[in-house]
Amino acid sequence: MTEWIRPPSLDEALAARREHPDFMLLAGGTDLMVGAIARPAPVGVIDLFGLPELSGVSRDPAGGLRLGAGTTFAALLTDDAVRTELPALWAAAREVGALQIQARATLGGNIGTSSPVGDSLPVLLALDAEVEVASSRGTRRLAYDEFCTGYRTHALGGDELIVAVHFPADIGRRVQAWRKVGTRRAQSISKVMFAASVERGADGTVTLARLAFGAVREQPIRALAGEQCLAGETPDAALAEAVAAAVLTDIAPIDDVRSTADYRRTVAGRLARRFVLSLA
Numbered sequence: 015m016t017e018w019i020r021p022p023s024l025d026e027a028l029a030a031r032r033e034h035p036d037f038m039l040l041a042g043g044t045d046l047m048v049g050a051i052a053r054p055a056p057v058g059v060i061d062l063f064g065l066p067e068l069s070g071v072s073r074d075p076a077g078g079l080r081l082g083a084g085t086t087f088a089a090l091l092t093d094d095a096v097r098t099e100l101p102a103l104w105a106a107a108r109e110v111g112a113l114q115i116q117a118r119a120t121l122g123g124n125i126g127t128s129s130p131v132g133d134s135l136p137v138l139l140a141l142d143a144e145v146e147v148a149s150s151r152g153t154r155r156l157a158y159d160e161f162c163t164g165y166r167t168h169a170l171g172g173d174e175l176i177v178a179v180h181f182p183a184d185i186g187r188r189v190q191a192w193r194k195v196g197t198r199r200a201q202s203i204s205k206v207m208f209a210a211s212v213e214r215g216a217d218g219t220v221t222l223a224r225l226a227f228g229a230v231r232e233q234p235i236r237a238l239a240g241e242q243c244l245a246g247e248t249p250d251a252a253l254a255e256a257v258a259a260a261v262l263t264d265i266a267p268i269d270d271v272r273s274t275a276d277y278r279r280t281v282a283g284r285l286a287r288r289f290v291l292s293l294a
């Protein structure tokens with residue numbers, strides 16, 4: 015029989031995690047329930063869904079937004095600060111599954127699964143997000159690209175929980191973008207996702223550039239060659255072509271059931287080109 019623990023507080027959740035490192039952590043269950051019937055039942059479950067200390071949007075002491083790991087995509091969509099300061103994340107949240115999935119699926123669960131097609135993950139890279147993790151030993155914060163270590167793997171310790179995601183205080187000043195390309199307009203698993211944020215100087219030059227993709231490598235990535243090409247420049251049609259070419263050196267897509275490597279390369283270049291043109 016599977017033991018089921020539903021801790022009423024974060025302290026108790028951390029204690030349960032320490033005592034039972036072999037128990038499954040459950041948030042909305044929208045990833046875990048898929049195929050669950052075909053897997054052996056877990057020895058135990060630590061059910062985090064709705065835990066108040068993991069839910070909701072607040073400000074951290076540095077003035078940045080702090081999104082609780084247990085916040086659902088539906089809750090993110092109704093938050094004014096998320097909509098105005100993190101429009102790229104807001105747009106991604108809108109495209110996660112359907113309304114029923116958005117009502118259960120949490121940001122922390124997306125991060126916990128660490129899939130190359132997790133919709134929020136390129137946004138975390140493009141917006142310089144940090145993941146806050148905690149254990150009974152204390153808390154630590156890691157940039158998302160340190161947190162995600164490979165195909166569906168991450169740096170969470172056996173006694174740790176994902177507690178929150180933090181964004182820089184001035185993130186709302188950046189121009190942000192999000193695009194998901196799938197088989198259809200809604201409820202599709204991504205073939206390619208693109209997230210970006212830039213800051214510009216008074217003369218229009220790009221002073222900071224972040225370009226990120228999902229589904230084009232084994233894990234969500236920042237397109238560093240593309241960023242280098244964009245930073246310090248004034249966006250125009252020629253720069254759009256150059257950035258589109260540069261991002262192709264950042265990505266290494268594969269053929270799979272959802273798409274082909276060729277299609278993904280073509281789309282990734284177009285998304286980057288379109289973004290730079292939108293700045294021009």
Ligand SMILES: Cc1cc2nc3c(=O)[nH]c(=O)nc-3n(C[C@H](O)[C@H](O)[C@H](O)COP(=O)(O)OP(=O)(O)OC[C@H]3O[C@@H](n4cnc5c(N)ncnc54)[C@H](O)[C@@H]3O)c2cc1C
Pocket residue numbers: 038039040041042043044045046047048062083084109110111112115118119120121122123124125126127131132133134170174175176177201202203204
């Ligand atoms: C029909 C359907 C459509 C979907 N569409 C999309 C889509 O369009 N885009 C997309 O990105 N995803 C999609 N998904 C996948 C899923 O909804 C998301 O990945 C979601 O964010 C998972 O969150 P959850 O709370 O349900 O996680 P769960 O399934 O509860 O957990 C997922 C993983 O995260 C771990 N975890 C959860 N919370 C924590 C925590 N606080 N600390 C440490 N580990 C934790 C769990 O142990 C587990 O390994 C879809 C799923 C379904 C079933």
